[in-house]
Amino acid sequence: MKKILLIILDGVGDRPSTSLNNRTPLQAAYRPNMNYLAKRGLTGVVHPISAGVAAGSDTSHLSLLGYNPKEVYTGRGPFEAIGLGMKASGGDIAFRANFATIDDEGTVVDRRAGRNSYGTEKLAKELSITIDDVKFFVKEGVEHRAALLMRGEDLSPDVSDSDPHVTGEHPRKIVPLSDNGTKTAEVLNKYLEEAFRILRESNVNSEREAKGISPANALLLRGAGVVPKLQPFEERYGMKGACVAGIPLINGIASLCGLDVHTYEKGTGTLHSDFFGKTKLAVSLLKKYDFVLMNIKAPDIAGHDRDPVAKKEAIERIDKAFSQLEPITKTTLVAITGDHSTPCSVGEHSGDSVPIVFTTEGIRKDATCAFDEISCSNGLLRITSNDVMQYLLALSDRAEKYGA
Numbered sequence: 153m154k155k156i157l158l159i160i161l162d163g164v165g166d167r168p169s170t171s172l173n174n175r176t177p178l179q180a181a182y183r184p185n186m187n188y189l190a191k192r193g194l195t196g197v198v199h200p201i202s203a204g205v206a207a208g209s210d211t212s213h214l215s216l217l218g219y220n221p222k223e224v225y226t227g228r229g230p231f232e233a234i235g236l237g238m239k240a241s242g243g244d245i246a247f248r249a250n251f252a253t254i255d256d257e258g259t260v261v262d263r264r265a266g267r268n269s270y271g272t273e274k275l276a277k278e279l280s281i282t283i284d285d286v287k288f289f290v291k292e293g294v295e296h297r298a299a300l301l302m303r304g305e306d307l308s309p310d311v312s313d314s315d316p317h318v319t320g321e322h323p324r325k326i327v328p329l330s331d332n333g334t335k336t337a338e339v340l341n342k343y344l345e346e347a348f349r350i351l352r353e354s355n356v357n358s359e360r361e362a363k364g365i366s367p368a369n370a371l372l373l374r375g376a377g378v379v380p381k382l383q384p385f386e387e388r389y390g391m392k393g394a395c396v397a398g399i400p401l402i403n404g405i406a407s408l409c410g411l412d413v414h415t416y417e418k419g420t421g422t423l424h425s426d427f428f429g430k431t432k433l434a435v436s437l438l439k440k441y442d443f444v445l446m447n448i449k450a451p452d453i454a455g456h457d458r459d460p461v462a463k464k465e466a467i468e469r470i471d472k473a474f475s476q477l478e479p480i481t482k483t484t485l486v487a488i489t490g491d492h493s494t495p496c497s498v499g500e501h502s503g504d505s506v507p508i509v510f511t512t513e514g515i516r517k518d519a520t521c522a523f524d525e526i527s528c529s530n531g532l533l534r535i536t537s538n539d540v541m542q543y544l545l546a547l548s549d550r551a552e553k554y555g556a
């Protein structure tokens with residue numbers, strides 16, 4: 153049996169760009185190492201989740217790891233919380249939250265509290281309290297954004313939003329959307345009352361007002377979801393797994409699946425990460441683990457920035473780091489793909505497919521000679537991200553026999 157290294161180039165898929173002579177950033181990039189793997193590998197295209205779906209990184213990574221998001225994904229709240237670095241456990245209830253401004257009558261006058269994050273880290277700590285037997289954790293995000301996590305017995309995501317989604321109205325009372333949600337709604341309404349008091353009395357808001365910033369004197373909740381309880385990776389696949397990623401969202405998903413999270417000390421998750429050091433860490437973890445997932449965020453960042461040249465250059469720097477992959481293909485099945493496309497012409501995730509390559513010694517290679525969206529579409533495989541894990545098991549001699 154071989155070890156497995158699954159490399160996810162976040163948002164790598166793209167469309168032809170006029171500034172790159174009508175090539176995609178992958179096609180335009182100098183990428184001898186990726187092409188080496190394609191020449192010696194089995195290639196094709198992957199539809200993230202299923203054909204035409206503009207997948208999020210959360211749903212797509214779940215799917216790539218073999219957990220069907222249609223079964224385990226119940227809303228953005230939990231993944232927003234995980235993305236902010238909150239330590240979520242299966243069964244926790246999570247919401248997306250806004251710090252907002254209400255007037256003396258309690259009417260929402262600004263749903264985003266001036267889009268200003270001044271003091272929200274301190275407010276989040278003050279708002280992390282226990283009511284009855286339920287623990288509440290708040291974590292601040294960018295500008296006015298935050299997430300709320302609830303932990304306790306008999307909690308359910310079947311509750312309404314408190315966010316009225318418009319100004320000129322009061323925050324709504326939370327109501328249960330089924331019998332399951334009764335306790336959750338009750339304790340949440342108690343919590344929100346307490347939260348208004350905490351925010352009203354907090355020094356942070358006197359400081360904000362002294363600086364001419366709208367007070368963050370209300371917390372609006374929306375998008376309740378339950379953090380899924382996932383079957384541990386090792387139990388599911390009989391492999392010990394690790395993850396190397398630069399962003400909390402991917403680390404959080406990996407940890408929910410039971411992968412050990414290793415963070416590269418120099419920090420990653422930016423356009424100019426140390427791809428070489430990160431790849432080196434991923435490769436070295438194969439000594440201890442059967443399976444390593446590495447996510448590289450840079451291509452997605454350039455896609456959102458609508459910058460095809462930056463995306464091409466990031467891919468070239470990543471490719472240099474991939475000179476470390478050729479020597480391990482004897483003992484390791486190396487796979488490279490994306491979690492979705494982030495075309496620079498769109499600036500967002502799209503439903504375009506992504507290329508994939510599987511390489512290891514002795515694999516049945518196809519005729520593809522380069523790693524990019526167009527070359528790999530001549531390869532053998534047309535699969536969805538839900539199939540990737542099964543291919544990894546099969547090509548590393550780990551698949552169980554189906555039948556006699």
Ligand SMILES: [Zn+2]
Binds near residue numbers: 209456494
């Ligand atoms: Zn993205």
